[in-house]
Amino acid sequence: MNIILLGPPGAGKGTQAHRLVAEQGMIQLSTGDLLRAARSSGSEMGARVAAVMDRGDLVTDEIVIGLIAEQLDKGAAGGFIFDGFPRTLAQADALGELLASKGEVLDAVVEMRVDDDALVERITGRFTCGDCGEGYHDTFKKPAKEGVCDNCGATGSFKRRADDNEESLRTRLLNYYRDTSPLIGYYYAKGLLRRIDGLGEIDEVAARIKTVLNL
């Protein structure tokens, strides 16, 4: 099964994608993670996108479509979870073509609805483990032992994203409503849209996603 998790920054896409990977053996494809990896590897492309990302603006369609094409070539038996991609109509069209060229289809698009005040709170409290990528939150998902990752036991590896500040978040929200929210209608028209309430406990949201995906 191939699905898209669609929603504004902070909606909980990464958090829920991790759960689906652990429980369903799917592969998460996050263009945000792929771009951050390109930056930390010191590649020329990584350097080119750094300022755009820190500002909260969108990287060009060409770059992110290229990243996704590369990953799709590797294949995934359990299916793909697209997280943070597509973000524009051009990316959505490209994804459809890439999947079709591999004889694959998109099975569902889960729209995670979270109001803007909650998004700001989620983003400003977000941090992750630098070793394993597990996501945390200052209020909503604290590690059991302060400074220690629940998932991999690493200590002193927590980090915060440079773009998780109020100014960049405002830009990201604006870009979401302008460039990405038209995808809701696009996928509705294709009969693929499944809307869920993204507010509530992480477990509750996970259960709603499973319900709409018939898992």
Ligand code: ADP
């Ligand atoms: P969030 O989880 O907060 O929505 P991401 O980690 O998905 O943020 O993305 C971080 C940044 O990477 C974005 O602000 C944007 O600059 C860039 N980016 C990620 N995915 C895409 C995409 N599909 N198209 C264009 N830019 C992207």
Ligand code: ADP
């Ligand atoms: P996205 O990938 O959509 O940008 P994340 O999954 O990174 O969002 O979640 C943003 C922040 O909100 C993280 O700190 C995460 O721990 C927290 N979070 C995720 N889901 C929930 C939830 N249902 N309730 C409260 N906080 C949440």
Ligand code: ZN
């Ligand atoms: Zn960890």
